[in-house]
Amino acid sequence: MDEMDDILREFIVETYEGLDHLDRDLVTLEQDPSSSEVLGRIFRTIHTIKGSSGFLSLERLESVTHVGENLLSLLRDQRLDLRPEITSALLQMADVVREIIDNVEREGNEGADDYAELVQTLGRLADLEPSDSSCESEQGLDGTAESSPVDVPIEQSQTPDWGDALASDGSTSASEPEPQSPAEPRPTGGDSPRASVAESTIRVDVGLLDTLMNLVGELVLARNQILQHSATYGDSGVANASQRLNLVTTELQEGVMKTRMQPIGNVWGKFPRVVRDLALSCGKSVRIEMEGRDTELDKTIIESIKDPLTHAIRNSVDHGIEAPEDRVAAGKPEQGRILLRAFHEGGQVNIEVSDDGKGICPKKVLQTAVAKGLVTSERGARMSDKEMVNLITTPGFSTADTITNVSGRGVGMDVVRTNIEKIGGGVDIQSVPGEGTTLKIKIPLTLAIIPALIVTSGGDRFAIPQVNLLELVRLESEQAGKLEMIQGAPVYRLRGTLLPLAFLNRELGRESDCVPESATAALSTATNIVVLQADDQQFGLVVEEVLDTEEIVVKPLGKQLKGVPSFAGAAIMGDGRVALILDVLGLAQTAEIVGPGSKSRTTHLSENGESSGDSFETLLLVANRDGTRAALPLSAVNRLEEFPRDRIERSGGDEVVQYRGEIMPLVSLSEALGRAAAESDQNGRVKVVVVRVAGRQVGIVVENILDIIDDECVVADGSTHPGIKGPVSVQGKVADLLDVNRIVASVRSDLVAQEMSR
Amino acid sequence: MSDTRQFCTFHLGSLFLGVEVCHVQEVLRYQEMTDVPLTSSIISGLINLRGQIVTAIDLRERFGLDDDAPEAPMNVVIRAEEEVVSFQVDAIGDVLTVPEDAYEPPPPTLAGPTKELIRGVYKLESALLLCLDIDAALNFDATNTCSE
Numbered sequence: 001m002d003e004m005d006d007i008l009r010e011f012i013v014e015t016y017e018g019l020d021h022l023d024r025d026l027v028t029l030e031q032d033p034s035s036s037e038v039l040g041r042i043f044r045t046i047h048t049i050k051g052s053s054g055f056l057s058l059e060r061l062e063s064v065t066h067v068g069e070n071l072l073s074l075l076r077d078q079r080l081d082l083r084p085e086i087t088s089a090l091l092q093m094a095d096v097v098r099e100i101i102d103n104v105e106r107e108g109n110e111g112a113d114d115y116a117e118l119v120q121t122l123g124r125l126a127d128l129e130p131s132d133s134s135c136e137s138e139q140g141l142d143g144t145a146e147s148s149p150v151d152v153p154i155e156q157s158q159t160p161d162w163g164d165a166l167a168s169d170g171s172t173s174a175s176e177p178e179p180q181s182p183a184e185p186r187p188t189g190g191d192s193p194r195a196s197v198a199e200s201t202i203r204v205d206v207g208l209l210d211t212l213m214n215l216v217g218e219l220v221l222a223r224n225q226i227l228q229h230s231a232t233y234g235d236s237g238v239a240n241a242s243q244r245l246n247l248v249t250t251e252l253q254e255g256v257m258k259t260r261m262q263p264i265g266n267v268w269g270k271f272p273r274v275v276r277d278l279a280l281s282c283g284k285s286v287r288i289e290m291e292g293r294d295t296e297l298d299k300t301i302i303e304s305i306k307d308p309l310t311h312a313i314r315n316s317v318d319h320g321i322e323a324p325e326d327r328v329a330a331g332k333p334e335q336g337r338i339l340l341r342a343f344h345e346g347g348q349v350n351i352e353v354s355d356d357g358k359g360i361c362p363k364k365v366l367q368t369a370v371a372k373g374l375v376t377s378e379r380g381a382r383m384s385d386k387e388m389v390n391l392i393t394t395p396g397f398s399t400a401d402t403i404t405n406v407s408g409r410g411v412g413m414d415v416v417r418t419n420i421e422k423i424g425g426g427v428d429i430q431s432v433p434g435e436g437t438t439l440k441i442k443i444p445l446t447l448a449i450i451p452a453l454i455v456t457s458g459g460d461r462f463a464i465p466q467v468n469l470l471e472l473v474r475l476e477s478e479q480a481g482k483l484e485m486i487q488g489a490p491v492y493r494l495r496g497t498l499l500p501l502a503f504l505n506r507e508l509g510r511e512s513d514c515v516p517e518s519a520t521a522a523l524s525t526a527t528n529i530v531v532l533q534a535d536d537q538q539f540g541l542v543v544e545e546v547l548d549t550e551e552i553v554v555k556p557l558g559k560q561l562k563g564v565p566s567f568a569g570a571a572i573m574g575d576g577r578v579a580l581i582l583d584v585l586g587l588a589q590t591a592e593i594v595g596p597g598s599k600s601r602t603t604h605l606s607e608n609g610e611s612s613g614d615s616f617e618t619l620l621l622v623a624n625r626d627g628t629r630a631a632l633p634l635s636a637v638n639r640l641e642e643f644p645r646d647r648i649e650r651s652g653g654d655e656v657v658q659y660r661g662e663i664m665p666l667v668s669l670s671e672a673l674g675r676a677a678a679e680s681d682q683n684g685r686v687k688v689v690v691v692r693v694a695g696r697q698v699g700i701v702v703e704n705i706l707d708i709i710d711d712e713c714v715v716a717d718g719s720t721h722p723g724i725k726g727p728v729s730v731q732g733k734v735a736d737l738l739d740v741n742r743i744v745a746s747v748r749s750d751l752v753a754q755e756m757s758r
Numbered sequence: 759m760s761d762t763r764q765f766c767t768f769h770l771g772s773l774f775l776g777v778e779v780c781h782v783q784e785v786l787r788y789q790e791m792t793d794v795p796l797t798s799s800i801i802s803g804l805i806n807l808r809g810q811i812v813t814a815i816d817l818r819e820r821f822g823l824d825d826d827a828p829e830a831p832m833n834v835v836i837r838a839e840e841e842v843v844s845f846q847v848d849a850i851g852d853v854l855t856v857p858e859d860a861y862e863p864p865p866p867t868l869a870g871p872t873k874e875l876i877r878g879v880y881k882l883e884s885a886l887l888l889c890l891d892i893d894a895a896l897n898f899d900a901t902n903t904c905s906e
Contacts, residue, residue: 458795577790
């Protein structure tokens, strides 16, 4: 049994790898349909999956890949031309294979769906071209032989010969009558390097690597301790040994870090597919190019940049690249180009997503930002073009277009920025109107070990991550008068600009210890100001003492301490004691140097004479069929999706749709509110807000998705319906604030009842 | 002979408390701690436990006891819900094997925080052993800055 599990696991891992290549290859193939090499690779991948699935008696997987293989072999023999329709079907097949493998991995079976429709489609596409009957019969024979499970193991054993024979066959008919030479090198080119790669690499459990990483972290600490001691010890033998220990540890640390490194190409692999699908649905033609696929990044970082990058690329296709006719009119090639670039620079990784689209008009961005109250018009007037463009990463900037078109995200570029900043990176946008936009992302190489500045407060040490650090300023006691006060708020003139100050002691609630009443008084000793960057705001943190910079291993805090905004984690110092790592942004927020969320936002609110940020919430605004608007908290929303109407099926009288491997019940919002009946389906697509109720996903069908807004919502009384908490005023118009649970309950009470009983 | 359970026992003021041994990772002498500002006084600090950072919880504060605390409390290191915390207690007792039928639910007359923190009482010959509810003991608002 265990042995079987091992084989299955191996199969799953291999298939995932194969699928990643498959997506990319299929898109490449579409651009260059004549490439028999790519076609051969696709064929081999599918063939391998089919063979193994037969061997492992995964019948559904086998049946799907079998028809796919037939279709591919026709393509390869040039009996069939590649059309977008076929590519789509093949991509769909790749999705289905992924779905089945997901199921196998999670539940140990292939899932309920038999994918008859896809099998039919693939079969139909393969049947369309009965040009050569001999081929047909060959395929037919092949098919019947393989569909009986008994023959499969035999088929499996024959796999390599079969595949290669077909491969050389294909190229013979594909290329000019020069039969052997192009055919011959390919099988060897395909197989022999793979064998050598297999010999020189092994698969390692990520958990083991994490353990190793932790151990190395400990070793780094021990080394720091020894270095400290040996400095005071003064024995040359110890000094030499510790010197060597130092070197070895550093190299070991680098080595272990490298094991966790993955080329960024692993994430990029899926982008050609994303671009193709999205471009197709927008009616655009877009080509994606990549530079620096081999640039390596820590695995955890790779994971966390996947979503922001996907989002950025979707944005580029959706909003950056113009429609083909506009491009031609602007004198550009019809096909848009997106360039992904990655490279190392100064200990950081730079990733750039650039498009040659219409660019961003700074004035327009500013207008929207002012209209939304993100900046005041006075401040906007003083902004450079670049600053204006970067406003689109301000929280709350997203526009209605972003939501409806880029289904599933729609929260705008601010999400990209927050996600990147979460891992200690930064985002910068450069745009030339008419020529294109470049999104530059800078991220650290690793998250586990970071350089930090150690400072003290009240005798305890605190670490400040160096990414937030701009500079250190030291004022001798006679210069203390340079600290000035504005209404009790201390500031310092740093090269002509005012730097707001915060006192670490005071922010940590240790006021009584030593912070003077007025900044000018009682500063008998020197003042150390650590100049930090939080969000877009610089501020100075006055600390008692600045000790040193040190490489620290970031450790998470326990659950009880997660809620304290001022601390990002903890680290063990050279002497074995624990020091807290300051969260600069959190600290700045508690010190009220930057407001919660966005500083400019709060000023805007106070201008309107409204204060209290209590009822501040991000709302998703949707439209009902009768034109009324409804809002639901974005926190309740999982995703925004669009489904073609024909994907909606019925089960027990209720509408359901198959979504991400589960059957998702659909609830019509208008119906739940007792308004008009079924939603209209202008273009055969329904817009669905996916929410999570009672631990499962439920789709709320709405007429249209309007916007995402960060607004103060004061719920007025006067709810006319149990599913409505009450009317709220959103952007000057009234919308009904929905109670998601009740809405779902009113149509599918069983779903919510489950939750109650739990 | 009915089922028995093993308890790691400790003293906290006048209270005689126990947690099941399966939750206890280890018992340590006083460890040096790093103070965590801005948090409730229940959090007594962070301990470096062989490279792992462990939150130390002052059980005295948690139980609301304010009579004289020992200078160097002992640590009972508990593994709870995928994380490790340390309870600071006055003194460590023995590991006791307790018959299941000596159990009784907490008496309704218990007052104050003790009522919520006790899962039950084991009637031993020499004393009453209070079974600590670990989840309840860890469920408090740490960001509470009542010290100000």
